Amino acid sequence: MYNKMFKTKVGAAALAAVVVASPAFAEGEYGILMKTLANPFWGAMGQGVEDGAMAAGVEYFIQAVESDQAAESQLNVCNTMLERSPVAMITAAINSTNLLPCLRAAQEAGIKVVDLDGNLDPAILAAEGIEITFRIGSNNVLAGAQGAEYMVGQLGADATGPVLVIEGLSGNITGQMRATGFAEKLAELAPGLEIVASLPGDWDRGKAANITNDILTRNPDLVGIFAANDGMALGAVESVFAAGKAGDVIIIGVDGNSDAVKSISEGRLTASVAQLPYLVGQQAVENVKVAIDGGEVESQIIVPTLVLTKEVMDAGTEPLLAFVK
Known part of the structure; x- marks a missing residue:
């Protein structure tokens, strides 16, 4: 029962x-x-x-x-x-x-x-x-690293430009590991991509949107954003689109939740490392x-984790897609 x-x-x-x-x-x-x-x-x-x-x-x-x-x-x-x-x-x-x-x-x-x-x-x-x-x-460190690998795969190992990291709640080990995994792998694969800010978004969509707006104002040439969960990534999406920079910034979240799946399928969120x-x-x-x-x-x-993109979802051949809810 x-x-x-x-x-x-x-x-x-x-x-x-x-x-x-x-x-x-x-x-x-x-x-x-x-x-x-x-x-x-x-x-x-x-x-x-x-x-x-x-x-x-x-x-x-x-x-x-x-x-x-x-x-x-x-x-x-x-x-x-x-x-x-x-x-x-x-x-x-x-x-x-x-x-x-x-x-x-x-x-x-x-x-x-x-x-x-x-x-x-x-x-x-x-x-x-x-x-x-x-x-x-x-493995949250690996999830962050997968986010960096995907970003570098899209921008190129010789790419240059500013990148924003939106962390989770201060003191939360999960968010810390994801941010660390991303930062370390990014530095290894593409040294020209510089993390200009790594700030706690407290798992909050609105706060992440405000952070993104502020960093975009200071760094209008921002090329990538990694957020430690999908809610914050979707907040970043809102600010990027509002700034008229859709398609100019790679935005990656973590979790692979239903809201992220919808946003990816609509061509807004670039990718999510599905947990x-x-x-x-x-x-x-x-x-x-x-x-x-x-x-x-x-x-x-x-x-296991899966880097979820529109291409992966459209192909529908990845076995782990059965567990994306």
Whole structure:
């Protein structure tokens, strides 16, 4: 049996949380703590969780907060989740520290803890004495590097010009790794492409649009933008088009969410390094069941990524396209 997912909107007064669950507690259920289901990335991952739970025959419930920045609310939701005494907690922390008290309590209660999408810093976990069952997600450094490889492939290894990097939320390891992977690979492949600004966009589309507008004003010859997620990349798209520079700037995001797919198909966003969140959610649940049943699970499970472009989508021959939701 499994709990069928449904969508609902809950205001900030209701703990700013979206809850997907059956009213009654179930024995042996899995608790899934995400960031925000308002983000298509996490929505696709939630669908993967649902399908993975159905395939594994397990009970589960999902909780999420109202935004990618609601760190305190997420800790409150995590603590509430503990009251249900799940056998496992699959968590996508907003940053590497906000859930530490809750994760420590889960560990003391014998609950298996999973790092969903690689949001927890291993060094911080070790310093706190917190052991996780496994972490699952894409290789974020590699995702950033793939973005750089694609940009250089479009502009040429001998290209010159300014490039903007829009980072994620300050202190979030996922965004840091993506930005680092991009910057290091860009410097290696095309030294003439200079990163003139690398600024935190806080996973926010509007803030990314403002950053892009400001950098375009200072650098009207901007040739490329790499954003650490698709929402920010789409904000950058808005500013580039508003400035009349459509086609002049390569814009690359990360995630491969439904909004990005639509924008790419319309010829607006250039590309997205698709993280295949559906596959991450599905495999997270399947591997938790293996671990609970006493089987062997790798401590780090890497889910592949795909550079999603209009050409790739139009061709339709890439097998991983089946997991782009």
